[in-house]
Amino acid sequence: MKYSHLGIPTTESFEGEIDIPHLQLTVSDHLNNPYGIQWMRFWPDAPYPELVKTVPHAAFEVDDLVAELKGKNVLIAPNSPSDGLLVAFIEVNGAPVELMQYVNTSKISR
Numbered sequence: 001m002k003y004s005h006l007g008i009p010t011t012e013s014f015e016g017e018i019d020i021p022h023l024q025l026t027v028s029d030h031l032n033n034p035y036g037i038q039w040m041r042f043w044p045d046a047p048y049p050e051l052v053k054t055v056p057h058a059a060f061e062v063d064d065l066v067a068e069l070k071g072k073n074v075l076i077a078p079n080s081p082s083d084g085l086l087v088a089f090i091e092v093n094g095a096p097v098e099l100m101q102y103v104n105t106s107k108i109s110r
Contacts, residue, residue: 001068004059004100005030007038009052014039020081027081030059049075052089052096059087059098068099 007030016028024046030038042053052075062068065078065086075096076089086101 002061003036004061004098005036005038007040007057007059007098009040009042009054009056011041014041017041023079023081025081049096051091051094052076055096057089057096057098059100061100061102063101065099065101 007027014028016032017026018029019026024043026041026043028037028039030036038059042048046053065088069078069088069090073091074088075091076087078086078088080086084102084104086103087098089096089098091097
């Protein structure tokens with residue numbers, strides 16, 4: 001497991017917004033700053049738990065997302081925000097944690 005970034009929910013617009021329509025979400029690129037901070041704004045009808053929409057999360061790269069999810073409290077099932085990336089959210093001690101696996105997502109439905 002490797003640390004990736006810190007995701008911070010916001011309701012405000014921010015520089016460098018990237019819309020992800022199929023996930024009803026707008027994000028910033030966490031690689032555009034030396035601290036790995038990603039801003040996230042959820043669209044009004046985004047179907048996510050309030051915990052994810054309101055509490056910052058730490059994100060980690062994993063080798064096998066399915067294996068990492070076993071026995072965990074899954075908040076958001078695996079999905080593909082962009083080509084080559086599969087993500088899911090779990091709850092750890094009352095906080096959201098994002099797990100990310102870089103894969104060939106051509107076979108994953110969005």
